[in-house]
Amino acid sequence: MKAGRAAVMKNPDKNAVTIRTIAKMANVSHTTVSRALNGSELVKPATRKKIAEIAQQIGYVPNLNAKSLVTNRSYMIGIFFTNLDTGTSASFLTDVIEQAQSILPKSYSLSINGVDNAMDGQAISMTNFDGIIVISQSESDDGFIEYVHNTGLPLVVLNRVIDRHDINNYAVGDELGGKIATEYAIRLGHRKFGLIQGLPSFESSKQRTAGFMSAVKEHRITVKPTLIKQGDYRPKSGNVMMRQILSSGDIPTCVICENDDMAVGAINACIELGYQVPRDISFIGFDDMGYSKYLTPPLTTVRKPTSTIIGMGVSRLVQMMEDGQPSDIEQKVIDPEIIVRSSVRNMNKTDLME
Template sequence: MAKMSDVAKLAGVSTATVSRVLRNPEAVKPVTKAKVDQAIEQLNYEPNMLARHFRRTETNTILVLVPNIRNTVFAEIVGGIEEEASVHGYRVLLRNTNNQFGSEYGSVEHLKQRQVDGMIMLSPKMEERLMLEISNEFPIVLATAHLASSNIPFVSIDNKKSGWKATEHLIRLGHKRIACISGPLRMPLSELRYEGYRQAMIEHGLGVDERLIREGDFTYESGYEHMTSLLSQAERPTAVFAASDDMAIGAINAASAVEWKVPEDLAVVGFDNIQFASMYNPPLTTIAQPFFDMGKRAMELLLKKLNGEEVTKMEHLLSDELVIRESCGAKQQKKVVPL
């Protein structure tokens, strides 16, 4: 069966142009419309019936669910979504869920009442079973999320590999007692970052000391609290991997409160590369995620679903980067320890 992308390729236009011909032919140049019409006829293309239904009731608006609008991570992702959406004539409606399942589920009413055409969920808290039920009726894409199943398109990074990379860097700097302040382990991405930490420790023969593990909630306060607890132990860690930059900064301030210097007494690696990470003292070593590109890719996938195109690849993992700054001590040490 022919797809919209096949029509676009044969006509020599974009899928967005094919979509405009189907939805609003008056907005397309006659010459272009003729090419698309000819390709449709030649391929015997039939638009998806669900997409037809949405075209009849379309609002040119998509809903983006944000768990915490104050978090700059989500602001960057939304920026990517809005840029891609505007190119294709869509508006973005934001809803701050405050990490509440009830608010997420209540937002589905916007879809049911045809107030929006589709939805992008950032780090959802909703059970996967419920998301699958909703995705069977409405166009949905996830960002910064991992799913056990592969029935909803999602955009993220390889969080397990990233957690491994951050921990392995500290090991190569010579550290053996490396603590981990994870995110909420009920969240798949937090669990994956933690698994990456464990894998690196085990691979290098250091084992995993449960006394060095704390479960945070991505906030500055949890990073400060858990680092204070870790430094109150008889055998203190010499390094810490925190699963968010906010927690890493909290850990640095907790160390300062007991007159430990970073990185001389404690090496710190964070996660996300928020804007403040490079301006903090000391500048924070961290895993940089391509947030803006995540937003663009999520919107691209949603557009395909809105246009009736088949989305066969569900897992879209973008590349991250370990950004080395002063907080880990690598720049003072000049070189890492060979393994």
């Protein structure tokens, strides 16, 4: 009998464990425990650590349903992507979700949605969320952004520069990215370019194309229209468009792909048709997805500062949800950078011409 009781004491029923249980074990008030578990800076770091360790040891699980009833909050954040079903690449989607989850306080959960679904009248109630993040690719999102803004919910718009000054907005310098990618290839001696574009309705594609065109114009390079192809940001379109370029009989020395997914498809097309990369054709991608360094050859690409804008956006959203709407509005554009790997041949070195 004594052994049985001892076992019960060592493994208490998790459902019976409360904040007051932890408070008694830590010899602090239940208010201090509540603050510590929510990461409050009002509690000393050493005390927070002690309370967290006790909570883990006894298997404490916070009751978010009860917590939401008391605070009138859902602890749910809605992330809305442009064209989730057809326009947003799976790799970009995964990258954003993983980074958002790593930054958010553990008490919050994410709900992933498409802007198009919300605007088509599907049952997505804004009352389900404490805050909204819009990963915007297109001006077609503006109606949804205006709708959410009018609800008064904490809102941040990421990825695209929006044409208004009353919403927190963190975006990427896509035009600069397209330009620095092209200028890097030009410095390595490339003068005959192909371009595989992203979705025409996406602002990122428009800006990256503008950067490409700006670079070739400044260097007085003519790009044949037959070497500019319209993709959709997905690997298959990169493969199909590259096959069209190769079948034209007018082979470029370097192809700029407006994201890494299309670059993967394009490189595979070359390999399937007997071309070597980068000896025969060089490639530059965009986004610096996690897999790009592991391709053969590793892909030279433009690193999109996704982690930076996600970090800024999530931090701002949490601030608004916890402390209320700030009087100032933040709007920032973060510059990308070229990540040099092995997929671009240096045409200036004659010993590589063989």
